[in-house]
């Protein structure tokens with residue numbers, strides 16, 4: 001007789017790939033995932049999901065999955081039990097603090113992990129170690145959004161919900177390729193256009209939405225600030241501004257008006273390569289719309305002047321009175337990782353506590369100290385690039401990297417590897433033996449998003465539940481359990497023993513999340529923040545009454561355009577831009593271990609036919625790419641998606657060496673790397 005098949009179960013959870021936050025139904029049988037289906041009533045996805053969320057779950061049963069902790073002995077990583085691994089980590093952290101003080105320890109938390117795990121990591125660093133040296137990968141992508149939006153409006157989040165954005169009659173989509181990188185949002189934007197909204201796309205490449213645009217602006221990489229000032233110049237010159245809003249709800253108009261006098265369309269055309277005519281067409285579309293909305297991505301932030309870019313873009317919405325009013329849908333960043341918003345919301349940042357209270361603000365510290373029962377350091381901690389610099393200089397005794405393959409994803413990767421190898425204790429929590437794990441002293445195997453309990457916050461500030469669809473392999477623990485276990489090995493009980501308790505405690509530290517709980521999310525599905533009270537619905541649209549700045553006003557910014565860190569020259573005549581493709585996700589550690597690899601098996605170097613002819617490259621053949629920092633090999637793909645002088649590749653295949661090419665130039669305000677502008681040369685091998 002054959003055994004009866006195990007019954008199918010369904011688990012409702014939130015996608016662990018991009019920041020759209022699609023609700024998924026995960027079907028399992030006998031403890032294995034058999035299908036992932038989009039939830040019909042998902043508040044963001046409404047029955048849709050993309051190729052990543054639906055099909056990229058083969059990594060769960062990959063034979064390459066780490067199943068035991070690893071400890072380096074005599075130069076080699078060897079499997080050990082949890083007690084031995086945790087004891088080694090605890091002794092190493094104690095030793096680092098004893099030798100160099102609390103600031104000799106640093107941790108990189110994870111935008112892939114849940115809110116509760118991020119809350120616990122930052123609490124561990126601040127309470128157990130006694131330092132603010134904790135950061136997350138938003139440093140590498142949207143830290144300029146956090147800084148820029150906070151400076152312009154007061155809070156670090158998109159100003160409107162996506163349900164509002166798709167009611168816009170004009171969309172300005174800047175530096176984003178949502179059709180591939182955020183496909184469910186890409187489809188919703190496209191539907192909005194098909195219903196009649198006008199569309200302006202600003203992106204150097206012919207990204208999917210550009211095919212449907214009324215105007216496609218193709219600025220030279222690194223010239224965004226000049227482009228946005230050019231658009232603002234036209235708005236002012238043609239009276240396409242909301243004077244009442246500017247008088248009553250904004251500051252900084254005289255300074256901006258003076259600055260914009262230097263950005264007439266023809267000068268902007270000279271800087272950006274966008275014709276004055278196109279610039280004026282775009283400004284008039286945005287300026288004459290009744291309900292315009294701005295959506296943007298990493299093409300705005302990952303620059304030497306990324307924060308200035310965000311603020312100059314925000315200027316457009318302020319000039320039009322299209323933020324905090326019914327006359328538009330504000331400024332909305334498309335977050336890359338599933339929980340990059342939440343990791344920052346939870347205070348996994350060196351200068352900000354949960355809920356964005358500054359560590360330098362006595363009132364914010366006092367709130368946290370009352371809950372945690374220990375003093376919080378006033379001095380901001382190290383940012384990720386500063387952690388690596390400190391490690392290389394011998395100033396860091398221990399570094400804990402959680403769920404980030406920093407040796408593959410951070411810029412100037414050779415120097416990141418040097419930092420890890422120099423640091424006396426590197427601990428890495430990972431699913432696979434990543435490039436970072438290979439260099440660690442201790443590797444801790446942890447659970448994936450399909451195996452854990454908690455919440456994520458998506459790109460329009462919605463808390464949603466994450467539930468375990470399957471149990472992790474026997475020896476694997478969640479990050480939540482691991483952080484608790486390391487604290488316990490150091491003799492400290494961190495409290496909040498469950499994810500639900502951790503979110504509740506976070507709400508005491510950060511009242512802006514005080515109305516959100518697991519129980520409520522189980523009943524209601526999604527709750528946006530700010531939500532200070534369980535009886536309130538949460539705010540989908542921010543700033544209706546006042547902006548969250550000290551004076552309650554939106555702040556126009558008057559930052560001049562400054563050139564990018566690298567310019568093409570005779571030795572490196574092309575500009576490399578990196579970004580995402582549809583089937584893969586970030587370093588590809590999960591999407592390359594399963595069926596999605598067949599959909600998109602190699603990384604390509606996209607280049608224009610003129611450049612291919614000039615450098616002797618043919619479609620489908622290997623190309624060697626060199627920058628001032630390193631070398632990579634990619635397969636050339638010839639087409640007109642890029643313009644002459646620019647090449648493009650993804651960062652999904654770290655083995656090709658893409659981030660050995662990128663520079664350590666970084667946003668002057670937030671240290672976000674300038675991934676979008678690297679001068680390179682190409683040749684046949």
Ligand code: SF4
Pocket residue numbers: 015016017018019020021022045048049050051052053054182183184185
């Ligand atoms: Fe949705 Fe993004 Fe997941 Fe695709 S990757 S299913 S768009 S959340």
